[in-house]
Structures are given as structure tokens and as C-alpha cells.
Amino acid sequence: MGDDCLNDSCSNDGDTGIQPDWRSLLAGALEGICAQLDPSGQVFASIDTARRSVLILLACRLAKDIEEQMASTVDSAVFIQNNDTVAHYIMDFQRHARLIGIDITTVSDANVRWLLLTVKNLNSIQLLSIIHAVPAFEQSTVEVVAAATMTKDNYREKQQQRSQIDYNDYQQWLSTLHTVMLHDTIVSQDEYDCLMGLSEQWLGVRQLF
Numbered sequence: 001m002g003d004d005c006l007n008d009s010c011s012n013d014g015d016t017g018i019q020p021d022w023r024s025l026l027a028g029a030l031e032g033i034c035a036q037l038d039p040s041g042q043v044f045a046s047i048d049t050a051r052r053s054v055l056i057l058l059a060c061r062l063a064k065d066i067e068e069q070m071a072s073t074v075d076s077a078v079f080i081q082n083n084d085t086v087a088h089y090i091m092d093f094q095r096h097a098r099l100i101g102i103d104i105t106t107v108s109d110a111n112v113r114w115l116l117l118t119v120k121n122l123n124s125i126q127l128l129s130i131i132h133a134v135p136a137f138e139q140s141t142v143e144v145v146a147a148a149t150m151t152k153d154n155y156r157e158k159q160q161q162r163s164q165i166d167y168n169d170y171q172q173w174l175s176t177l178h179t180v181m182l183h184d185t186i187v188s189q190d191e192y193d194c195l196m197g198l199s200e201q202w203l204g205v206r207q208l209f
Helices: 022-037 049-071 076-081 081-099 109-121 123-131 142-147 153-162 167-184 189-203
Strands: none
Touching: 022 049, 022 109, 022 123, 049 081, 049 109, 049 123, 049 167, 081 109, 081 167, 123 189, 167 189
16 A cells, blocks of 8 residues: 555545545555565465455564564674575464465465565555455354354355355464464564454454464
């Protein structure tokens, strides 16, 4: 999302004075964000919007580690060009992507590297766009799951008919994000608040998974 959404043109709809729907603005920004992070289109190919957003969030957390490593290196350019060093983060990213059901092992290292090195430049509004791209879980489906007569196969069929993401997928996404944050064996207060916020936004509950 560019600076257009931060200037006056974003606060008014032409000369009508009508405030635009902020959700539409955020949704419209996502394609631009993905083009910025994955200009080749290879990383996000065949990945639905929700999983693409979670993948970006995973990359954001790993990018934090990369940035800290670069800060401790005398020459950042040497760090970026060091294939062995960056390969570690690429493999870590691939491994965590698999935990949320995404296989990016066929994506070139150069494209994954670009994603990991550019995702740290996202601003808060762009991150908000990414988070809101994941639809909130429909609470009514919890009652369906709890029904004793509902079989697992029947439940999955209804989920597909309703284009509803499975509750377990949300849990796995949050659990994987938690795992990445535990890289240093402890979750910071900011990271904890982030996980709680995501849980509340997506599932309507504040808890770790």
C-alpha cells in the first residue's frame, strides 16, 4: 500500500465528502503489497489469500531475526551475499511454511530471499491490510461442530460449501506463528500482544494455541 492511502485523497471520496470503507481500502492494497514482496509471482502462486497473508506474517517474524543479524555484522552487504548465512533463514521459512500446509520448496532461493529482505519494510497500514485479508471465523460453525450428529466428513463438506476456513487451520496458523516467536525461547510482550490480537481478530478469543 503506497503513500496514497496516507494522504488526503484517502480520506475523502472525490468531492462528495463521503468517507470510503476502510476495509475496501485495505483489501485493495493487498495485491500491491504482494507485487512488492513477490515481483516474480512465484512465491504466492496458487496460494489463497488467507494463507498468503499468514505466510507474509511468518516472513515478517523471520525478517526480524535477519535484521538483527545484519545489525551485528560490520558489512550488511556481505551478510546478504553470504549464501550459507541466508540459506539458513530460507530453510527455516520453508520449514515453517510446511507447518501451515504451504510447500515453497520449488520456489527459487532468490525469490524467497527477496521476500525475506523486503518484508521488513512494510508499514503498519500494510500489515493491517495483510491481517484483515484473513477472514474472521464464523462463530456459528462452532455450534455445527459441536452437534453430536455431525460426522467429520459431513462437517468438511459443509465447510467447503460455505467456503469457510476450517477452525483447525486457524489454530495451526496461530500455533506456527507462536513457534516462530519462540525462536529465542521466550515470547516478548509485544509478540504476545500480537498473537492475542490475531487470535481475537480471527477467532474471537484471546488465547495461545
